[in-house]
Amino acid sequence: MKTPPAPLAQPAGKAHIVSGVIHGLLQGRWRGGERLTEAAVAQLFSVSRTPVREALLELAAMGMVQLRRNCGAILQPFGPQQLSEIYAVRTLLEVEATRLAAGNLPPAQLESLRSAFESLQKGNLPDEGWRLDQLLHTTIASHSGNLRLAAEISRYTILVQTMREAAGRVLSGIQSTSIEEHLEILNRISEGDAQGAGAAMRKHLDQAEQSALLAIEALHIGGI
Amino acid sequence: MKTPPAPLAQPAGKAHIVSGVIHGLLQGRWRGGERLTEAAVAQLFSVSRTPVREALLELAAMGMVQLRRNCGAILQPFGPQQLSEIYAVRTLLEVEATRLAAGNLPPAQLESLRSAFESLQKGNLPDEGWRLDQLLHTTIASHSGNLRLAAEISRYTILVQTMREAAGRVLSGIQSTSIEEHLEILNRISEGDAQGAGAAMRKHLDQAEQSALLAIEALHIGGI
DNA sequence: GGAATCAGGATTGTATACAATTTCAAGCGC
DNA sequence: GCGCTTGAAATTGTATACAATCCTGATTCC
Structure with missing residues (x-):
């Protein structure tokens, strides 16, 4: 069998x-x-x-x-303060991984990611958004050259993903601005611009934090 | 069988x-x-x-x-490569915590730590070295203003401490140069020099990595 | 001959019973 | 009244039994 x-x-x-x-x-x-x-x-x-x-x-x-x-x-308490701390650590890890990975990604993989996000930008398969987001972060982390760093990032990816699932539909749609942020990261990486790629990743995660903050505030209001 | x-x-x-x-x-x-x-x-x-x-x-x-x-x-494999990755992540976390904590430590606690290390420098209570080292790192982390960052640092402190215990006497004595590094960190923090304190912490951890590398190489040679 | 199939053993996943430890409040002495 | 002791209830820590799943190697079919 x-x-x-x-x-x-x-x-x-x-x-x-x-x-x-x-x-x-x-x-x-x-x-x-x-x-x-x-x-x-x-x-x-x-x-x-x-x-x-x-x-x-x-x-x-x-x-x-x-x-x-x-x-x-x-x-442990969980609120805006804790969310902020989670994203602070996540940003620290991912920005470093992005810097390390800049110029290290196989062109084919880079192009595949870029075309996927461009397709998303045109309105195709909108439900694939989070999966693509996760794929981008995982791909970058795994090309940082530091497997342990990648593992730590994976822990935070899982944590955020679990929060996302627990929050339900509030966090469901990927924002169109987020797609541009992803493309910006990919472009900087393909140019081998470590600092620029890191900065783009930081900007992207700051935006993600703001979205998550709004989401949990909505949850709390709804829950009361 | x-x-x-x-x-x-x-x-x-x-x-x-x-x-x-x-x-x-x-x-x-x-x-x-x-x-x-x-x-x-x-x-x-x-x-x-x-x-x-x-x-x-x-x-x-x-x-x-x-x-x-x-x-x-x-x-998982464990060798120089893995040790290097551990210290890369640990450094990332601790340097950030040190920057955040600079100027944030209560003067009394700072002075207590400083005098303890100065006492150590004069040859008093050499066995207290590791405990003091751990205390310094924990104190800095807990004053970073980010409890989650402190928790992550604690995970690495425990990991390194466990490795230290497992390695036995090879890693037993705290180096005298390490004491100076600690005092340098404390001085930069008391001056509120975030960048300087972070740099001092990075230098200290780089040295610690070298010591640990020598230790595990000695262990492997002895084990064969 | 090669690949899919399928038992049998090995190994992990879960449930339950019991031992060790902690907590908490009532009782006792001062 | 206050603090210490103490004992029972509650809770975690460990051992063991059983169920579910996976790996291995021999078998069978093409």
Whole structure:
């Protein structure tokens, strides 16, 4: 019997819990400082404590909860301040990766990305926006020459992606200005202009932060 | 059928498994690409699979192993290249934190740190070196105004500290030049010279990387 | 002969039971 | 009244059993 690969198919236990807890945090279901007991989370998601423990470890690695020995998980606050901190670190990592990757991307891959974004700009396949955005960031990171830096960036990509999913439709559409920002990054990279590419990436992430800020504020207002 | 390896006599606990695996990696007991089965690690440390799984998750968060669904843990290579990447990311984070913290440290705390390092310089309590080093980095990070940045730096501090413990005495003594580097950082911070403080931190971490590089090379030679 | 198929073993994922530890409030002595 | 002790409830840490999934190697069909 042949089973399909199914790498990112369904939220397999742990991942489902992780995104569920983040969902609750974003919607204001829980507040920072609250203590999550394993049993309560297990009951909430109808699973045993074992996958809950692993999900809490992952959430701790994401910085969403703080784990204390024999005391359980304390939810960290999440609001504009935390979003700002997330983007500050993400920007630090990605700008550096962009500088390192400038002039390092295979021309074919560069051209493929550029034409994809230009196609998006013409209104084709608008739902592909986030996937393309993620592809661009991943491609740049993986050509920085520093695998660990790429891994750290991946952690933040996953974090932002999880927040995006948890926030639902509020963050759904990619902005047209964002497409231009992406093209700007690609152009600077193809020119081998490290500083320019880094600056373009910083500008892009600053814009993304503003969008995310509006989104979580809308969520909080809607949740009350 | 090979005989099972003798259990390592260590107190039970997740942390010991983590440092034990890193120890094995540093000493060349395992090689990158090798697959660690939970059962084997459990037997090696004389514990059940439950704490082993959590240790592997922590090692994955550290970037020392790669976890694949239903496939187990694949050890990542560890050598000069990986050390260089670790220090590149650590430097990126800490230099930024130092810039942000410059002029932000309470004078009392600054003076306390400075006098501690000056005391160290005179030969007092040489064993306190690493603890003081860690304290300086933690203090700077916690005054950067970005708690998430501080948390990321803490992850790297723990990683380096774990490597240090795993490497044993090779890395035991703090260098006298390192004390001067620390004082330089403190001076620039007290002057509120963000760029200078960041540059001093970068210089310090570059030196630390060189020391660590020599240490793991010595370990590998000794292990063969 | 080569590739797809398919058991059987090996390994991870989850559930549950129990041990160790912490928390918290009531009881006690001062 | 205040602080310390203490014991029970609550919670986390660990061990074990079982289910689900994956890997391996021999088999079969073309």
